[in-house]
Amino acid sequence: MQAVGVTKLIDPLPIYTMWLRQMKRFLRVKARLASSVLMPFLFLAFLGLPLSFMSTREIPGMPEGINFLDFLAPGIVGMTLLFAATMSGASVIWDKEFGFLKEVLVAPVNRFSIILGRSLGGMTTAIIQALIIVAIAVAMGVRISSVSGFFLSIVFMILTCATFTGFGLILATKLGDTEGFMSIMNLIIMPIFFLSGAFFPLAAMPAGIRHIMYIDPLTYGVDGLRGSLVGGAAFPLWVDFVVLLVLSIALATLGAYFFSKMEAD
Amino acid sequence: MNNIIEIENLVKEFDGFVAVDHISLRVREGEVFGFLGPNGAGKTTITKILCTILNPTAGLVKVCGRDVTRERNNVRRCIGIVFQDPCSDKFLTGRENLDFHARMYHMDRKTREERIAEVLDLLDLKGKENIKVSDCSGGIQRRFEVARGFMNHPKVLFLDEPTLGLDIQTRRSLWDYIRSLNEKEGATMILTTHYIEEADYLCHRVAIIDHGKVVAVDTPEKLKRVVGFNLISLQVANKTDDGLTNLLNGLDWVKKIGRRNSLLELSIEGKDERMPELVELLAEHGFIISSIDLHEPSLEDAFLYYTGRAIREEEGDMKELRKTRRARRRK
Numbered sequence: 127m128q129a130v131g132v133t134k135l136i137d138p139l140p141i142y143t144m145w146l147r148q149m150k151r152f153l154r155v156k157a158r159l160a161s162s163v164l165m166p167f168l169f170l171a172f173l174g175l176p177l178s179f180m181s182t183r184e185i186p187g188m189p190e191g192i193n194f195l196d197f198l199a200p201g202i203v204g205m206t207l208l209f210a211a212t213m214s215g216a217s218v219i220w221d222k223e224f225g226f227l228k229e230v231l232v233a234p235v236n237r238f239s240i241i242l243g244r245s246l247g248g249m250t251t252a253i254i255q256a257l258i259i260v261a262i263a264v265a266m267g268v269r270i271s272s273v274s275g276f277f278l279s280i281v282f283m284i285l286t287c288a289t290f291t292g293f294g295l296i297l298a299t300k301l302g303d304t305e306g307f308m309s310i311m312n313l314i315i316m317p318i319f320f321l322s323g324a325f326f327p328l329a330a331m332p333a334g335i336r337h338i339m340y341i342d343p344l345t346y347g348v349d350g351l352r353g354s355l356v357g358g359a360a361f362p363l364w365v366d367f368v369v370l371l372v373l374s375i376a377l378a379t380l381g382a383y384f385f386s387k388m389e390a391d
Numbered sequence: 392m393n394n395i396i397e398i399e400n401l402v403k404e405f406d407g408f409v410a411v412d413h414i415s416l417r418v419r420e421g422e423v424f425g426f427l428g429p430n431g432a433g434k435t436t437i438t439k440i441l442c443t444i445l446n447p448t449a450g451l452v453k454v455c456g457r458d459v460t461r462e463r464n465n466v467r468r469c470i471g472i473v474f475q476d477p478c479s480d481k482f483l484t485g486r487e488n489l490d491f492h493a494r495m496y497h498m499d500r501k502t503r504e505e506r507i508a509e510v511l512d513l514l515d516l517k518g519k520e521n522i523k524v525s526d527c528s529g530g531i532q533r534r535f536e537v538a539r540g541f542m543n544h545p546k547v548l549f550l551d552e553p554t555l556g557l558d559i560q561t562r563r564s565l566w567d568y569i570r571s572l573n574e575k576e577g578a579t580m581i582l583t584t585h586y587i588e589e590a591d592y593l594c595h596r597v598a599i600i601d602h603g604k605v606v607a608v609d610t611p612e613k614l615k616r617v618v619g620f621n622l623i624s625l626q627v628a629n630k631t632d633d634g635l636t637n638l639l640n641g642l643d644w645v646k647k648i649g650r651r652n653s654l655l656e657l658s659i660e661g662k663d664e665r666m667p668e669l670v671e672l673l674a675e676h677g678f679i680i681s682s683i684d685l686h687e688p689s690l691e692d693a694f695l696y697y698t699g700r701a702i703r704e705e706e707g708d709m710k711e712l713r714k715t716r717r718a719r720r721r722k
Contacts, residue, residue, distance in 0.1 A: 133464050139494055139495075139497055140494065140495055142494075143491050143494040143495060146491075147480065147483070147491055150482070150483060150487065151480065151482050151483070154482045154483070155482055223476075224476055224477075224478060225478055225480065226478060226479070226480045226488075226491070228474060228476075228478045229472065229474065229478050229492065229539070230495055231444060232442050232443065232444060232467055232470065232472050233467060233492075233495040233496060234464040234465075234467040234468045234496070235495055
């Protein structure tokens with residue numbers, strides 16, 4: 127494509143700039159931060175907390191020794207990551223049409239560096255939101271199993287974020303700026319959330335639905351977060367890790383590829 | 392003077408629709424060059440191709456001596472662009488926007504600081520650089536966009552409808568800034584516009600674009616001169632226009648008869664002395680004149696002369712307005 131005047135694939139200054147821009151935007155719009163934390167908080171406070179006083183023994187597959195709030199918290203962290211990361215990826219479509227990204231695309235910078243910096247920025251803000259939710263959960267009485275488990279959960283957060291940022295990018299580049307874009311987004315995101323085992327153990331679901339849940343990427347994200355934060359994962363943690371690693375690399379690469387193809391038609 | 396832009400037989404098709412139809416032209420270094428035409432004429436498409444964000448279907452396009460498809464990044468290094476839709480980051484300040492832009496061009500901190508001070512000075516933006524862009528007025532926002540386009544010392548600056556949606560005073564002051572930038576920095580300016588006054592006021596040369604074709608390229612003065620030396624707008628209250636047209640066709644100093652709304656428009660040789668002559672002649676043949684007016688041709692007349700119709704300004708404005716509104720809702 128670029129026979130003469132090749133740009134570096136990984137170009138640190140533009141990557142840093144795109145990242146910094148996402149961070150500044152995130153920190154400057156306080157209302158957006160508040161609203162992104164509100165819904166997860168409500169789930170924890172009005173669903174998790176009351177149900178944590180009930181016995182969970184009736185629910186098949188519920189891990190021993192943890193109450194419903196403990197069980198739910200990693201699911202809600204996963205939800206926060208899902209929404210924030212998918213939106214971060216999908217918002218490229220507007221940014222490219224009406225935003226800063228548009229002028230960046232005429233700069234002599236490799237497309238991959240631009241999308242990498244932007245995605246890293248989006249991921250950082252998503253993980254900050256997720257950490258706020260973890261803090262809220264702890265304040266409500268959720269017991270984090272260990273310090274090493276907490277750090278392991280950050281690894282799962284990063285992988286989950288990368289997966290859904292890539293997913294959002296693919297949606298945005300393939301669907302384009304159609305009128306129904308937001309409704310299509312919700313149509314896809316909500317089932318991903320509810321089929322991830324955030325509310326109930328996989329084992330509690332009928333077999334048919336369980337099989338659909340197995341192909342939901344968020345299932346592995348939530349399970350990995352649960353295993354590392356509070357214990358009681360359905361799969362071995364290495365399975366979650368490998369599945370997410372493969373998915374995140376595949377989706378993020380594909381998203382970045384579609385994005386770089388979008389520039390000139 | 393060297394040619395900074397060379398376009399040879401440029402064609403751009405979108406799914407069979409020909410947006411740009413075999414255009415060839417050259418822009419000289421240091422010129423303010425305007426593409427004038429109604430919305431949908433292909434101006435923005437041409438600009439996008441020149442800016443390397445759209446690939447041509449066929450033809451050869453060189454900017455700063457570099458091919459826009461094969462040497463994309465070299466072209467990108469020597470151009471700046473101010474888009475039709477505002478694309479500053481509204482949550483950031485003017486200075487942050489300029490700074491981020493400069494980083495994309497790999498300018499180091501010291502160079503950035505210096506250049507920001509320069510462009511702020513050039514566009515009288517000092518004291519406004521630390522205000523969030525969303526809190527600035529439309530005119531100031533636009534000036535920041537022009538400043539941003541200028542950050543990387545572009546050899547060619549593209550301005551796509553730079554004054555769209557601005558009020559008359561703001562528009563005029565922006566014109567003066569654009570002109571002074573051209574004079575002080577010597578950058579070539581490529582302007583697309585559907586405002587005729589804008590092209591007339593700013594451009595050294597204008598290309599009139601219609602249906603994806605270049606119908607004329609020249610200085611505004613020469614374009615006007617081609618129209619005919621002067622114009623008479625005429626309306627009669629009785630009889631049909633056909634008889635009138637036949638009568639006027641008989642006059643050797645009437646070069647062309649056009650129609651604009653209910654008016655007949657005559658391109659004539661000569662000046663004021665033709666008025667009494669015409670009035671007398673029409674009276675003799677029993678025509679009652681309801682209105683008559685002599686004026687020198689404007690660029691709009693030139694546009695009309697070349698395209699055979701007035702610029703579709705209102706229609707275009709509505710479309711732009713909707714687009715801008717949509718953009719605002721999203722932010």
